[in-house]
Amino acid sequence: MDKDKERRKRLTSLPFSEKLKILAKLRDRDRAIAASGLRKKKVRQAVR
C-alpha cells in the first residue's frame, strides 16, 4: 500500500507535459487492445 501511495505521489508530481506523454501511451495501449479483439464484451452486453 505504501509503495502504491509512493508511486501515485511520484506520478502526480511529474510535469504536465510528462503526464500527457503517459496519457498518450495509455490511449495507444487501449486502442491496440480494442483493435486486437481481446477486449471482453461490456458487462451490459454480456448479461443481455
Add this chain to the structure above:
Amino acid sequence: MKTTLEVINGMVNDGVIGKYAIGGAVGATFYLEPLATADVDIFVMLSTAPGSSLLSLTPIYDYLRTRGCQVEGERVVVGDWPVQFLPAHSALEQEALAQSVETEVEGVRTRVLRAEHLVAIALKTGRAKDYARIVQFLDQDAIDADRLKRILMRHALVDKWEKFERKYLGG
C-alpha cells in the same frame, strides 16, 4: 498533444473560438496522477452566429475539416487526439473558463480548469466516472476546500454535494 494544442491556439488566433481551457480527465491529470482517457475535453467560449441566439459548433468543425481533421461523431481528431469541444453554456462553466489557469505543454501555452471547478462540473455531470474522479481529487488532497465550498454555494450544488458525501464518503 503539442500539435493538438497548437491547432486549438490557431483557432483562437483566427477568431473561430474565444477563450478555451482543458477539462475532463486530461484537465484532472494536471492535478492528479495520469488518468486514462480516450479524448480531450475542451471547454470553449463561443459567440453566437449573426441573427441567431444559438451557439453552434459548425464553425469549429468547418475550420478543422479544411485542415484535414476527421470528425468522429461528437469529436474531431486534432493532431493525434480526439477532441470534444464543449461550449461553456452554464454560469458554472463560464466561471470555470474565466478562472482557468495558464500553463505550458512542451512550450505551447494553454489553459486548464481549476481543480475545484473540475470537481464541481464532475458533480453536476454526475456519472459514475465523474464521482470516481471527485474521490481521486479528495484522496490526493488536490482541492482547496474553502474555494470548492464557495463554488458549490454560488451554483446551487450544495445539496448534490451532501448527497455525494453521504453515498460515497460515508459522511
